[in-house]
Amino acid sequence: MPDSQDYKSAMDKVTAGQRWKQATLEKMQAQAAAQKAARPRRTIPFGRRAIPLAAAAAVCLLAIPAAARSLTSVSGGATAADQASPRVATRQMPESSADAANGAVPFALAAAPEEAAAGGTQDKAAATAAPAHTTVEATSPEAALPAEARPAEEADGLDAALDQLDETLAAEGEGRTRDDVLASGLVEGDCFVFVLAGDSETSYRLYQIPCAQ
Amino acid sequence: MPAFTPEAAVEQFGDTVFRAAFGLVKNPQDAEDIAQEVFLNLVRHAPQFESAEHQKAWLLRCTINRCKSHFRSAWIRRSAPLDEHLSTPFTPAENTVLDAVAALPMKYRQVIYLHYIEGYSTAEIAALLDSKQNTVLSQLSRGRALLKDTLKGEF
16 A cells, blocks of 8 residues: 655655756846846935935945044044154144134144144245235226326336336236236325236226335 | 855755645646746845755745645646656556645645655644644644545555
8 A cells, every 4th residue: 555655755756857947047047137137226315316325325434434533533532643643634623612703713624833834934925925906897997097096107116116016916926017007097195006907807906006215 | 154046046945846846736847837936936035044944944835835826826737747857757656645645635735745755843834834733733634544545554
């Protein structure tokens, strides 16, 4: 009489064919490829745009540790590297709200002392070389002159004033010279006024040069 | 736990799944279709497995569910020869017992297959089928009694 042993031996004979395995594998690979192609790129909303999640994650991975490091140094947690190298820039916050009100910039990047000193001299030079002109809107160069300006062609010290104008223009570094002067005049207080072209057709620069005595 | 690739799954469990499908539907073509669908489900759902045994249980559960769906479908193939699936032909005794098992209701057939072929205990079958162990014991007992009655022998 047949029994459970016959059942086992019968089922042991049943195996999946090689062709079936191959066909199944191909279908599985096709299914995986189709799923991968159909899978939409995950995004997160950012304003009106959607940023790919992978890109957002990459930014977070870079930005968050950097922010954490900057906060650590603000709270006084200077690293050994910071202490060893005085040239490493550190971020500083205003000491108080008063500092902030006085114009101290929060998180201003403070340069190393040498760099700060160099920057300071540069700032001074820049201050002295600051444009000695005012910008006025006028329909013509002559109209840009102050109303009380008198003709300067015959005035004494014109050449010296033009020399000084050249120096001023050279300091501005825009390649202008006295040849670019469109109009000139003499105003009260013995100052020469020179008009040069401005940034637009109706804009003029007014240079006021004191008369050399 | 190593990642389960489709290649590894088919290589390791292809025979198991096909055999289970054949044991439940007793038709090689239907068994091939069911087994293939089970592996496609594996790719589709990509479940995480704790072990190879866990993966095998998942595949068997999936196969049983597919077989049940197959019997509910309107079109079922008639019995067909096994072709390449048999290393050697079934003996008359094997054919008799296969016919007897195939004639059992599905609820008995599945526990008979899982117990005698896959070697699962009643507790494991209960976990796999998500049913109570007493129910499995009862189904196994009734299935065995039916087979004894049909085969006039021990089971």
